[in-house]
Amino acid sequence: MPERRADEGRAGAWWRDGPPGPFRPGFWRSPLRGPWLTSVLGLALLAGLVIVAVTGLLSYAAYNPRLPGNDMTPGKGLLGFYLFDWPTRPVWLYRVTQGAHVVVGLTLVPVLLAKLWSVIPKLFVWPPARSIAEGIERASLVLLVGGAGFQFATGILNIQLFYVFPFSFYPAHLYGAWIFLAALAVHVAVRLPRAIRALRSRDLRRELRTGLDGTRPEPRDPDGLVAADPAPPTMSRRGLLAFVGGGSAMMFGLSAGQTLDGPLRRTALLAPHGRVYGTGPNDFQVNKTAASLGVGAADTGAQWRLVLAGAGLRLSREDLLRMPLHTYALPIACVEGWSTEQVWTGVRLADLARLAGAAPGSVMVTVRSLQRVGYFGQASLSAGQVADPRSLLALRVNGADLSLDHGFPARIIVPNAPGVHNTKWVRELDFRPERP
Amino acid sequence: MNRRAGRWRRAYGAGPWHLLLLAACFALAAYAATRVVAAGIWTGFLVWFVGAVIVHDLVLFPLYSTADIAARAVSGRSPAINHLRVPAGLSGLLLLVWFPLVLRASERNYKGAVGLSTAPYLARWLAITVALFAGSGLLYALRRRGKRTSRR
Structure with a gap:
């Protein structure tokens, strides 16, 4: 019966060649895809991701998570390790590392998209795996691609205060990072030799001199990146690289300014x-307004007192202004990447610690704010941070009283601390011996 | 020894180190997953993670490649295509990254935090888009003139 045999033939062809459409090699026709292009994009992405990963892990340490109330991921287990207490010098360190984390991350978005475009035929490769090894490796790519998308998406939405994700940013971004980094490390270990070989297969300088007329597909590869039936090129390889690089330059140029003054x-x-x-002394970046955290003039008026817990002392703003005052130029650097x-x-x-009967160098402090809602209503500073002479309970900025949005009547400024540890609207300082 | 290694490779498809590396990767990822469960956020985390796996390949790629095919169909085989593609792609990239500000989706949180409105971002994005297309168009005009004069 010829009809039945035809049916079997179609099913057999499906099994052998894959379902029609993107699973068939003829579907993907870009003449630019190939191991060389993917390697160039992959290595550029890798270089950037190393910066983003290292600065991201440093930011975890910057919160001094061993101090009470500071750890945003209390269930972290083995994943929240860090090697040192966060220093107070150089004062610009967190400004640089966290600025780099966010700005380099933004700069990599076009490279990541181009990398995903360059390997998309592999998603539909048929058969899905030719060996057990390939099957397991492809399963790890789910973690790699998902982890990359998850980290970039949560980071980018978080800095825009667009909290649409149904989880707290801190644990999700930390655990997502470990999943992504695990998959990335293995991907690099397995693929780097192949990527370097592919990179050497063409001369970059020559590629940058080749226009559309001279653009030819790469030689067919065993991985199936090069199109079986390539279309005539509409863009040269250098054109594509300039497109991606231009995208990165644009992302960088339109965002890096938020880490600079002037x-x-x-x-x-x-x-x-x-x-x-504006141009006034208090006209600089506000991270959270007083109104949004329930702090009003009633809490911060003449009856405001700073409580030194334990010592039973209550100080008015006038009392504080009569103490020795010191002036330092220090940055505020936010986890969201901006700084000033x-x-x-x-x-x-240190002077307040002495007033409370404690010896600076051996005491930490837990700072409590008037703020009624939101994260970071309290933060703990290490003994090293308390002892640094530039660590202030600030009353004035640029020669004027602090504005309400910048923490009036008094706020913390600690050199090199993440912005959220520079607690605003301070109501209580609780100095306690620091456990070694 | 050699024959055993060969048999392993034929059965598995790569050296034993390959399996070891991947096992370590899955172990670390599984441990991180237990932390996600302990944090009580695993359902949302999983949904977003799966979304992140497919968002480029099954959402963004069909969108931008369809737009590209349409643009090429309209322009025929005109060499101007890349002078359309590049500014459109860059403008789309900016919108993809900054849509919560540009489309004012995060207005409430932003105003509460920063004390300012997100209103200027739409105009900024539009101005950058106009500048990209204008720059690209200018470059195209200069190239055509360059070609014509060199032909002369």
Whole structure:
């Protein structure tokens, strides 16, 4: 019966060649895809991801998670390790590392997209795995691609304060990072030799001199990246690399300004914290307004007192202004990547520790805020942070009283601490011996 | 010894180190997954993770490749295509990354935090888009003139 045999033939062809459409090799026709292009994009991505990963893990240490109340991921188990207490110098360290984490991450978005475009035929490769090894490796790619997308998406949405994800950012971004880094390390270990070989198969300088007329597909490869039936090129390889590189330059140029002071800040046209507030002493980036955290004039008026817990002392703002005041130019650097340096005047935390009967160098402090809602209503600072002479309970900024949105009547400024540890609207300092 | 290694390779498809590496990768990922469960966020985490696996290949890719095919169909085999593709791609990239600001999706949180409105971002994105297309168009005009004069 010829009809039945024809049916079997079709099923057999499906099994042998894959379902029609993207599973058939003829479907993918771009003449630019190939191991060389994928390797160039992959190695550029790898270089950037190393910076993003290292600065991300450093940011975990910057919160001093061993101090009470500081750890945003209390169930971290083995994944929250860090090797050292966060230092107070150089004062610009967190400004640089966290600025790099966010800006390099943004810069890599076009490279990541191009890399995913360059390997898309592999998603539909038929048969799905030719060996057990290949099957397991492809399963790990689910973690690699998912981890990359998850980390970039949560980070990018978080810096825009677009909290649509149904989980807290901190644990999700930390655990997502470990899943991604595990898969990335294995992917690099398995593929790097092949990537370097592919990179050597063509001369980059020659590729950059080749226009559309001279653009030919790469030689067919066993991985099936090169099209079986390539279409005539509409863009040269150098054109594609310039497209991706231009995208990266644009992402960088429109966001890096939020880590700078002065006129260059205005170049951050598409970054959440590139805004200009005005020219007054308090006209710089606000991270959380007083109104949004339930802090009003009633809490911060003449009846406000700073409580030194344990010592039973209550100080008014006038009392604090009568203490020795010190002035330092120090940056505020936010976990969201933006930063700014301002000139702060206030009382040394070390002097307040002495007033509370404690010896600076051996005591940490837990700082509590008037804020009624939201994260970081309290933060703990290490003995090293308390002892640094530049660590202040600031009362003034740039020569003027702090504005309400910048923490009036008093706020913490600690050199090199993440912004959220510079607690605003301080109501209580609780100095306690630090456990070694 | 050699024959055993060969038999392993034929059965598995790679050396034993390959399996070891991947086992370590899955072990670490599985441990991280237990932390996600302990944090009580695993359902949302899983949904977003699976979404992240497919978002490029099954959502973004069909969108931008369809747009590209349509643009090429309209322009025929005109050499101007890349002068359309590049500014459109870059503008789309900016929108993809910054849509919560540009489309004012995060207005409430942003205003509460920063104290300013997200209103200027749409105009900024549009201005950058216009500048990209204008720059690309200018470059195209200069190239055509260059070609014509060199032919002369």
